[in-house]
Amino acid sequence: MSGHTTELVVFIVLFLIVSGMGFVASRWRRPDDLASLNEWGLGGRSFGSWITWFLIGGDLYTAYTFVAVPALVFSSGALGFYALPYTVVVYPLVFLVLARMWSVSHVHGFVTPADFVRARFGSPTLALVIAITGLVATMPYIALQLVGIEAVLKAMGITGHLPIIIAFAILAAYTYQSGLRAPALIAFVKDALIYIVILAAVIYIPSRLGGWDSIFDAAKAKFDASPAQNDGYILNANNQLQYITLAFGSALALFLYPHSLTGVLASKNRNVIKRNMSALPAYSLVLGLIALLGFMAIAAGTKPVTANGKADTNTIVPVLFDQMFPDWFTGVAYAAVGIGALVPAAIMSIAAANLFTRNIYREYLNKNATDAQEANVSKLVSLVVKVGAVLCILLLDPQFSIDLQLIGGVIILQTLPSVALGLYTRWFHKGGLIAGWAAGLGAGMWMLYLIPNPANGKAHFGGSAFPLANLGFDTKMTVYAGFLALAVNLVVAVLGTVIFKAVKVADGEDATARDDYFVDEGDPKVKDLDLTGSH
Amino acid sequence: MTTGEPGQPRTDRSPWNWLLVVPIVLPLLTFLFNADEPRLLGFPLFYWLQMAFIVVGVVTTTIVYRMTK
Numbered sequence: 001m002s003g004h005t006t007e008l009v010v011f012i013v014l015f016l017i018v019s020g021m022g023f024v025a026s027r028w029r030r031p032d033d034l035a036s037l038n039e040w041g042l043g044g045r046s047f048g049s050w051i052t053w054f055l056i057g058g059d060l061y062t063a064y065t066f067v068a069v070p071a072l073v074f075s076s077g078a079l080g081f082y083a084l085p086y087t088v089v090v091y092p093l094v095f096l097v098l099a100r101m102w103s104v105s106h107v108h109g110f111v112t113p114a115d116f117v118r119a120r121f122g123s124p125t126l127a128l129v130i131a132i133t134g135l136v137a138t139m140p141y142i143a144l145q146l147v148g149i150e151a152v153l154k155a156m157g158i159t160g161h162l163p164i165i166i167a168f169a170i171l172a173a174y175t176y177q178s179g180l181r182a183p184a185l186i187a188f189v190k191d192a193l194i195y196i197v198i199l200a201a202v203i204y205i206p207s208r209l210g211g212w213d214s215i216f217d218a219a220k221a222k223f224d225a226s227p228a229q230n231d232g233y234i235l236n237a238n239n240q241l242q243y244i245t246l247a248f249g250s251a252l253a254l255f256l257y258p259h260s261l262t263g264v265l266a267s268k269n270r271n272v273i274k275r276n277m278s279a280l281p282a283y284s285l286v287l288g289l290i291a292l293l294g295f296m297a298i299a300a301g302t303k304p305v306t307a308n309g310k311a312d313t314n315t316i317v318p319v320l321f322d323q324m325f326p327d328w329f330t331g332v333a334y335a336a337v338g339i340g341a342l343v344p345a346a347i348m349s350i351a352a353a354n355l356f357t358r359n360i361y362r363e364y365l366n367k368n369a370t371d372a373q374e375a376n377v378s379k380l381v382s383l384v385v386k387v388g389a390v391l392c393i394l395l396l397d398p399q400f401s402i403d404l405q406l407i408g409g410v411i412i413l414q415t416l417p418s419v420a421l422g423l424y425t426r427w428f429h430k431g432g433l434i435a436g437w438a439a440g441l442g443a444g445m446w447m448l449y450l451i452p453n454p455a456n457g458k459a460h461f462g463g464s465a466f467p468l469a470n471l472g473f474d475t476k477m478t479v480y481a482g483f484l485a486l487a488v489n490l491v492v493a494v495l496g497t498v499i500f501k502a503v504k505v506a507d508g509e510d511a512t513a514r515d516d517y518f519v520d521e522g523d524p525k526v527k528d529l530d531l532t533g534s535h
Numbered sequence: 536m537t538t539g540e541p542g543q544p545r546t547d548r549s550p551w552n553w554l555l556v557v558p559i560v561l562p563l564l565t566f567l568f569n570a571d572e573p574r575l576l577g578f579p580l581f582y583w584l585q586m587a588f589i590v591v592g593v594v595t596t597t598i599v600y601r602m603t604k
Contacts, residue, residue, distance in 0.1 A: 084585050085562035088592045092555040095596060096547055212577030220571075233571075234581045240565045248563055271604065278596035284589045292582070518545035 004156040007322070010331025011156070011338065014193070015167070018186050018339050022174030022346075025185040036371035037111055040179035041354045041378055042266045045106070049272050049279070051184055055347075056263040056276060057283045058187030060087075060254065063148030063341030064141075066194070066290055068402075071313040073294030075455075076231045077223045079239055081291050082247045087284040090251035091277040098255060098277070099270045100423045100517045106265075106526045107516040112351070113261055113419045114359040120422050122508020123430040124363055129437055130415050131359035134258040137412040138352045140404035141257070142385065143392040145341040145348075147314060147401060150393070152334045154305045155318030161394050167338070168345075172386045175346045176379050180266060183346040190343050193336035195286065197321075201296075201333075202289045205324050209299045215292075218299035228455075229476070230465065233295075238476045242465050245480035253413045253482065256420065259344070259351035269521035293317050300324065310456075345386070353381035403461045410444040410464070410482040417493045423517065430508045432496030440489025447481040551602040558592035 029044065038045055047055065065083070072080030101116070110116050113134065118127035146164055153163055174182050206212050219233045230239050254260055267273055297320045305315040321333045357378040362369045369377070392401055418433045450470055453462025465478035500507070519525045561567075568584040575583040 078581060081582070081585070085588070088562045088585075088588050089559050092558045092592060092596050092599075095555055095599065096552060099547065206577075213574070214577075216574075216577065216579055216582075234579065235565060235569050240569065243565060244563045271600075274600045274604075278593055278600050281589050281593050281596075284592075285586065288582075288586050288589070515545060518547055 004322075004327075006327035007156055007331040007334060008158075010328055011152075011334045014332065014335035015338055018189055018342070019170045019174060021185055021189065022171075022182040022342075023177060025174070025181040026178035028178075028181050028185055035375050037354060037357065037374050037378060038371075040375045041111060041350055042262065043180040043184055045266055046268050047184065047266045047272070048268055049275050052263065052267040052272050053276050053279055054187040054191055055180075055184045055266065056260070057280060058183060058190055058340075058343040059259055059263050059347045060280075060344075061283050061287060061340075062141075062145060062344040063337050064144040064405075065287065066337055066340055067148045067151045067314050067317055068144075069287065069291045070294035070297070070317045073291045074297050074316045075294075075313055077219065077233045078235050079230060079232075079243060080294060081288075082243050082250070083291055084284060084288045085243075086247040086250045086254075087287055088281060089247060090254050091280055093251055094255045095274060095277045097420055097423055098264050098273050101261065102264060102267070102270055102273055103519045104423070104512055104516045107519055108512065111265065112258055112355045112358050113256070113415065114355060117418045117422060118359070118363075119511040120426065121418065121428075121430045121433065122510065123434075126418060126430050126434055126508075127359055128363070129434060130418055131355045133411055133415050133437070134355050135352055137408035138258060138348050138355075139385065139388060140392065140401050140408050141259075142345050142348045142352075142389040143398075143401040144405050145345040146389060146393045147398050148341045149338050150398065151312070151314040152318050152337045154307070154312065154315050155322055156334065159307070164393065165390060167342075168386055168390050171342050171345060172349075172383050175349060175382055175386075179379075180262065180347065180350055183343045183350075184266075186339065186346075187343050190336065190339045193332060194340060197329075197333045197336045198286050198289055200325075200329065201293060201321075205293075205296050205300075205320075208324060209296060215295050215299040219295040222298050230478070239465070239478060242478045242480060245483040246464065249413060249480045249483040249486065250409065252416060252420075252486070253409050256412050256415050257351075258355055259348040262347055262351045262354070271520075290317075293320060296320060345389070349382045349385045349389075350378070352385045353378040356381045399456070406464055407445070407448060407461065410448060410485055411441055413482045413486045414440040414444070414489050416486060417490060426510050427497065428493055429497040429500040429505070431500040431505055432493045432498075435496040436489040436491075436493025439492040440485045443488040444481055444485030447484060451481065547603070549599075549603045551599050554595050554599050558588065558595050561591060562588045 069080060069083045104116060108119055114127045114131035117130045118124060149164060149167060206215060209215055216233065223232045235243055264273055297316045300320060300323060302316055302320045302323060304311045304313050304319060318334065321330045325333060357374050361377050362374065414437050417428060417436055447466045449460050451462050451466060452459050464481050466481040466484060468475050468477050468479060562585060568581050570581065571579040573580060
């Protein structure tokens, strides 16, 4: 631990200041009480452009992103840069979709994507399927935030799990108390720190490494010498399709995650959302620069922390900072990553808790739940979710969480026909959607199962690049498994709908009206309604 | 666009929305940027052009936002 004292002190001080803010947040923009999901889980649905920008940004660009994207660029090169086109594509893609989601949710009082599906397709079963899919996909994502903090701690020479447990206990306590207001307030600090650190990194580090030219040349030299087929400092013939489908598939998945919707629903009107879709790409620029830290690490000859004979590439950026920056600034950078883990972890656990409360507790356990009961259940579940995430890290190999998150991305995509297409069309039959979901899920799992990872000797679930040769094509090209799985899902959903309609199987009733999708703040329709109208 | 006069059904349809297709498709055309040369400030084409697409994204979504407000 010696040699890292300054870093550790700066890290702990910043961490404690932010935790204090988390507790104070319950008094920020204070309502009469926090005893309803609208207040605890959605911050009163009153956030304007600025807060929403920080909140959604804080939510989508997580500690794990900051750690894993440059780690991927470090080990695979250009392929890891997919994160950039992914975040360029996503905002125009969801520009109109999210505005519709905002409107219909505010007319009917929806809190989760499954709430919407429940009302739109009149099917508790389909809603349950969507809710469980969201829960399963979100859990490992929360655990990954811990991997992010752990990478920073490892670089400071701290091993053992106690610090992680303490950090998450603090997080759990202030999320319990303040709800969505806590991450919304902390997101300001998180972003300020991250922008400072990245600006410093992209100006200072290249100047010490002989400029961008020599950084890229060092990367080129490394990948030219590498025998692996899918790396390179630009793409090759085999991984271009993977790059395109991974970027596009990830973009489609991003706003299907329940936690991204939490930030969107907390904004006060449609224009806040639309304006944010043009302002959020500011983060993409930061993400692109962060990704290039992977190349800087190559040029600087950075070696990841090795534990039990295995190199942990997730530590590459923390070690690079340690190597390049003075100690006090390294502490600031580490705090940025650590706090960067807290904001999304809080929002994700709130979203997961809301899913449980609205779509399982209220639907199946207590149909007449009051607002206060709902808020209480959500608060408790948000604690359970965080304990679960900590247990994942303590009891399982963290690599397992990374694998689960990979699977999570593929399965959350399977909710696209019900949630995203559902906002545009009521053509699909609920039976067709369930069949499509099941087929997409099965196909996705099968493809992921077939993908090995030669780098760490795993035979299954080794990545998301599915070789087309497995389908009998004579090529070395790979494609994102989630993208193919979604294609299967859509085909089955369409065929299923045609068949169910042809044999006249009863469909659910649509509780939403056409106009519900376009209302805005101040409209008389914008109020909390009850879901019971959809029976 | 969504203000709508009384009696007129609201909608979010607008020809301006088609502009959103540009930033969705452009970053996925790898043949445009999958090269080293020409470099800009030391950045290979692959990296600087994709970063430039961020600006395209911001400009087009801003235009659509303003024209359909």
